[in-house]
Amino acid sequence: MATNSSFPPPPSLSAKYSGLPERLAEAGIESKTRLLSNRTLPASVPRQSDVPRVPPDTTRAEFNQAIGELQQILGVDNVAINDKPLVDGWYMEHPNTHDAFHIAPQEELVSSAVVYPGSVEEVQSIVRWANKHGIPVYPISMGRNIGYGGTAPRVPGSVVIDLGRRMNRILNIDAENASCLVEPGVSYFALYEEIQRRKLPLWIDTPDVGGGSVLGNAIDRGVGYTPYGDHFANHCGMEIVLPSGELLRTGMGALPGKDGADNPTWQSFQPAYGPYSDGIFSQSNFGIVVRMGMWLMPETNHQSYLITFPRDEDFPDIIEVIRPLAQRRLLGNIPQLRHVVQELAITGRPKSDFYKGSGPIPRDAIRQSAASLAIGDVSWIFYGTQYGDAASISTQLELIRDAFSKIHGAKMRLPKDLPADHCIHNRANICSGVPVLRDLDWLNWVPNAAHLFFSPIVPTRARDARAVHDIVARLHAKYGLDLLPTLCVAGREMHYIVNIVYDRSSVDEKRRSAALMREMIAETAAEGYGEYRTHILFQDMVAGTYNWGNNALMRFNETIKDALDPNGILAPGRNGIWPRRFRGKGWEIKGTEVEDALDGKRIGPK
Structure with a gap:
């Protein structure tokens, strides 16, 4: 893609702590242009509610007085009131005022202000200020856990503590x-x-x-x-x-x-x-x-590779081969197993290039499109990397190739066997400690792309993998959304990570995505599989699935929370842990509250 663009280039790392290194400047321009050119939403829309949204249990006058005190402590330039238009931006220029990938309405999970401490002592001062005024604060590092809620505070009106801008040494x-x-x-x-x-x-x-x-x-x-x-x-x-x-x-x-x-x-x-x-x-x-x-x-020598498998039904057999290899530590890293639909998405081309119809892309269209890719018409792709001297790497690859040869049609390829634009070269960088940008490209799958991650932990066994995959596939079909699975596979467990990609201009797609998340959380938990990490809007639901022993774990967490934070000011609700001040007062999200918010109902006490 040509680098000329009507969009300003992303910030450089030399100019901004959160910027891109010079080696990725061109890739950053291409990525930003690709994603924003596929946007139909305006950069911002007028806010409908009073601004800023004040913290709970705080009047506007009390808030203004408290903010004035904070400005005296930190300096006016380091306290920003959240009363401007909300701009979603993109990955390298994301907001710290709300969730850039909002699944609930954009104005729902917003901060009242953002503060920028420059030292540990200033963080301590902010926390003492919060205790004095009873104002909840929500710390973020850089706010790039996009797909899990980004920088949005769980309690609207909280003051976001942006640690990254001035504490980046x-x-x-x-x-x-x-x-x-x-x-x-x-x-x-x-x-x-x-x-x-x-x-x-x-x-x-x-x-x-x-x-x-x-x-x-x-x-x-x-x-x-x-x-x-x-x-x-x-x-x-x-x-x-x-x-x-x-x-x-x-x-x-x-x-x-x-x-x-x-x-x-x-x-x-x-x-x-x-x-x-x-x-x-x-x-x-x-x-x-x-x-x-x-x-x-x-640092050490390394060799990345991929292995392709021709049939969807090879999935359980692939898992059974991976487990003993990983347990014997023959696999050098934490490998990835992707479905071929991810190979289409990672090209950065929109779904409409491969399928013009409505609804999820059909398997036949995936097969036909994959046939034009360098790896051809396959179903699953295993990405691995081996480490050590040349002789040991060669021996390891032979053992791995032999183990996977039990699956008919399995084929190993090295980076030299594939064209320069294939994502194996990107994986080789990542697996040798070189941070990259390219894995943003699959966000171009739909216009105004946003995503949610569904991330259950699954034992590395065929029957468990099949059980979770069947639930996930069935529910994606039910809600008419594309299934884009990526698995990070170890010897005893795997992170089964699903990217739910949706158009954030579509209330219907948001509603279906939220319902899909709810049902996947509930159905997999009923079979004994829980998420290891989730979006802030689903944290209460996920925390509620870990309820062995009459919710012993949550009661333990609440005991610690109340002892350490008796005023309930620090990130109330994060990961489903509510302080006594908020607990049981309508803040928890355990049902259809996300979908209800899309119909105009506010999240929180009614």
Whole structure:
């Protein structure tokens, strides 16, 4: 695609902490042009409600007075009232005022203001201010967990604490220890470029798109694709502002270092002495993580590959081959298994290029379109990467090729066997720690594209994989939406990730997408499969499925929440954990509230 465009280029990393590195400047222009050219919505529409939307239990006069105090603490430039038009933008230029991929009406989950702390001390001051005025605050790192709610606060009118804009320093890279210490605004792009600048023989582990926060992704338990792909498992040491405003260091960081320095083992050993507390600060609202250590991978040789399978019904057999390979650790990374419809979407071409009709793209149309691709008319594609010296990689590939040969028609290809524009080259970068942008391209599938992720955990067994896949496929057909599955497969479990792509200009598509999410959550949970992560509008529903022992887990979480946050100011409702102040008062979403909001009913107490 030509790079000339009527759209301004994305910001560069040298100019903005959240920007693109120069090596991806052209790709960024192409991606932005492709997606925004397929937009029929205006950049913004007039807001219908009074602005800003004030926090619950707060009058407009009280809010104005409280904001005035906050401006004195942080400076006027670092407190932005959310009274401007709401602009959805795109991935590299997303809003921090609402959900760019709004499934409920755009104005529903909005902040009252956004604040930009520049230090840990300022975060502490904001939290103390929130306690004084009883105003809920909602911290974000960079806000790029798009598909899960983005920057939208769960309680409308909350004040968003945007940690990324002014807290974006790489505090340390320890080459000998293969670790780093970062603030919330450090993106995968930024960390990678700094390691390259220093010419260090280290890799980062990146998710599919590299613009997100290293810290934020880890505490939301995101995954990548090198041997260090479990991000939270590879964090080491946190600094946390508690809901009281107190400061906590976990792990070895709780031991003071010599002469006031950081303890030299803080990024070396995770638990330290006593209870291991780090886990309660992941996917929770128990504290604001302001610094985090991460382990880095020493660079090594690598070889990416893909294996294609000709038939849809090969799916259970593929899973049965993967499991023993992964359990014996013959698979070098966290591999991906994609259906071929994802190969069509990742080209960046709209669905209308492959199918002109209405409703989901038929299997025959997928087959006919796939036949024109480099990998041909296949059904499933397995993307893997092996690591080590040339001899060991060669041996590993032979063992893997032999194992998959049990499936008739399976075929292995290396990057050299495929054209330069095939996504295997993108996967090879990701699997060697190079953050990229291309996996945004599948968003061009429909106009005004937005998406929801449905992400259950499934045992790596044929019968379990088939059970979940059958539920998901049947419900997608019921609601007339395309099924775009991608599986991240390990030896004992797999993340079965479904991208529900919808046109955010269509109320009907939003309603069907929300209903699809509700039913998939309920039906898979009834069979014993739960989501590991979900959109903020479905967090109450997902949390409610983890109800063994008369909701023992939630009661435990609520006990911690009430002890740490008695005023209920820190991200109430995040991941279904409500403080006593909000609990049982109509804020929970457990039924059709999302669809009802599309009919004009507000989310929250009526």
